[in-house]
Amino acid sequence: MKALVTGGAGFIGTNIVRQLLVMGHETVILDNLSSGYARNLVSEAKFIEGDIRDKAAVERAISGCEVVFNLAASVGNKRAIDNPLDDSDINVLGLLQVLEAARRHGIKKIVQSSSAGIFGELKTLPIAEDHPQEPDTPYGVSKLAGEKHCLAYNKLYGMENVCLRYFNVYGPHQRFDAYGNVIPIFATCVLDGKPITIFGDGEQTRDFVHVSDVAAANISSALTKGVQGVFNIGSATRVTINELVSIIVTAAGTDIEIFHGPLRPGDVRDSLADIHTARAVFGYSPGMNLSESINEYLCWLKADRLSTRC
């Protein structure tokens, strides 16, 4: 299969690209490097530097492909709250450029990266696909709009688009940045011997899913015949943020000061994926355990930090 991975220089995208290449699939990356990294690129994959909002760039990248993994996005609640116009511009209008190009090229399947952010505050536990969808942030709204566009293209043009709602993804190639996720932030504090600040009381829960499980879900939902629709992709387990800190601190074998700050706007209290549908429809079976994978992540982060200092 020949696949296009938009956002393939990013954290999850590069993991999908690497799994595709190991499986022998020809792979093209379209990425504008706005939050991705040139050092995530792999020489075996063709790289086109460009924007998913640019029709010509998408046309060039999609030519000859049979499937598109659409990861390019403005990612996360904070970024979207800071800049809601950019968020919808990329996550909705950019996705429409990809959908339109796919339609013109007769491509049947886009695997769209959606988010548990479409649900908003938890009403039932665990969260099944039909849980009320009342996003609390512009990011959740744009991701929900993206899903609806993908599903409308299925109805209008007989496409078989899949939307995967990731919960909290972690693992190699996830770096600390201003909009960073909690694991790189805490891991960086621990490696630097700096105090950790937990927003709120730390008893909020999250479902952390390893990126290799997310990449496998992308590829199997693309390769399994007839799969379409929306699916939750989590680990079906949850930990409190206090437990997460303890796992990271223990793995690093260090002692660190812990402070509590105010809650962040848009953060939900609890999160836990019901993954029965993905398991039944395309054999999704997350195999990575948070406590066991944290060591691997700390090693990767240390090596990555060293390599950028050379």
Ligand SMILES: NC(=O)c1ccc[n+]([C@@H]2O[C@H](COP(=O)([O-])OP(=O)(O)OC[C@H]3O[C@@H](n4cnc5c(N)ncnc54)[C@H](O)[C@@H]3O)[C@@H](O)[C@H]2O)c1
């Ligand atoms: N990381 C998570 O926990 C998580 C959770 C839910 C959903 N997601 C979704 O997964 C996808 C990947 O997220 P990630 O964590 O790897 O983020 P990331 O920021 O590492 O990757 C996004 C990539 O898209 C590229 N990009 C951004 N705007 C672009 C544009 N207009 N044109 C071309 N390329 C563009 C960036 O340069 C980057 O390489 C996103 O769609 C995100 O919304 C991530």
